[in-house]
Amino acid sequence: MIASLRGTVLSVGLTNAVIETGGVGMSIQATPTTLSGLRVGEETLVHTEMVVREDSLTLFGFADTDERDSFRTLMSAKGVGAKLALAMLAVHTPNALRRAIASQDVAALTRVPGLGPKGAQRVILDVADKLGPVTGDDLGAAQTAAQSAQGVEAMSDGGPEPHADVVAALVQLGWNEASAHQAVSSVTADAADGGQEPDMAAVLRASLRWLGGGHRG
Structure with a gap:
C-alpha cells in the first residue's frame, strides 16, 4: 500500500x-x-x-494524517464510498465532522451532496466515536477560509456566466449542475472587482462554503 x-x-x-x-x-x-x-x-x-x-x-x-484517517473511517460506514467520503471532507473539516457526529447533527451532515437524512443517520451510527475527540481549534481551517475569502475579494467580476471548470468540479464532487451554477454565480457576483484574473481554487473553496452553508438552489 x-x-x-x-x-x-x-x-x-x-x-x-x-x-x-x-x-x-x-x-x-x-x-x-x-x-x-x-x-x-x-x-x-x-x-x-x-x-x-x-x-x-x-x-x-x-495534507495530514488526520484527514486521511478520517477518510478511512468514513468509508467504514455502510453506503459510504470513496467519492462520498471525499465530498464529506471537502465540505467539513475532520473536527467539524466529529462535532456533527457527536451531536447527531443530521442537518450538518446532509449539506454534503449525496448524503440524505437516512444516510446521515447511518454514518452517525456506524462511525460514532471512531473519528476520535475534537482536536485543536480548527486554526488551519480558519486560515484556509481566510485565504479563500481574500482570493475571492481580489478577483475580477467574471461576468454572468459561472466558471465552467469550477462548476464541473462541484458536479464531480456530487452536487447537481443547477446548484453548482447557483453557488458559483453567487460567489462571483459578490466578489469585489479588483482588476485581477479570477482564482479558480478560491472560487471553488468559496462555492463549497456557500453550498455547505445550506444553500440548495
Whole structure:
C-alpha cells in the first residue's frame, strides 16, 4: 500500500494533482483544502490512501494524517464510498465532522451532496466515536477560509456566466449542475472587482462554503 508520496508537484487541478516521485508522475484525488497547499514546481509530502475497485485503482491524497484517517473511517460506514467520503471532507473539516457526529447533527451532515437524512443517520451510527475527540481549534481551517475569502475579494467580476471548470468540479464532487451554477454565480457576483484574473481554487473553496452553508438552489 502507498502510505505517502514525496516529490515535485507537476500540476494542480480543481479536484486532482500530479506529483512526480522517482521519475513517475502519480495522480491523486484530493480535497480543495489539500490542493490549495500544493504549488507547481515545489516539493511536497502528501499522505495517501489507495482505493482498489474491479475496474479502477485510485490514489487519494491528504495534507495530514488526520484527514486521511478520517477518510478511512468514513468509508467504514455502510453506503459510504470513496467519492462520498471525499465530498464529506471537502465540505467539513475532520473536527467539524466529529462535532456533527457527536451531536447527531443530521442537518450538518446532509449539506454534503449525496448524503440524505437516512444516510446521515447511518454514518452517525456506524462511525460514532471512531473519528476520535475534537482536536485543536480548527486554526488551519480558519486560515484556509481566510485565504479563500481574500482570493475571492481580489478577483475580477467574471461576468454572468459561472466558471465552467469550477462548476464541473462541484458536479464531480456530487452536487447537481443547477446548484453548482447557483453557488458559483453567487460567489462571483459578490466578489469585489479588483482588476485581477479570477482564482479558480478560491472560487471553488468559496462555492463549497456557500453550498455547505445550506444553500440548495
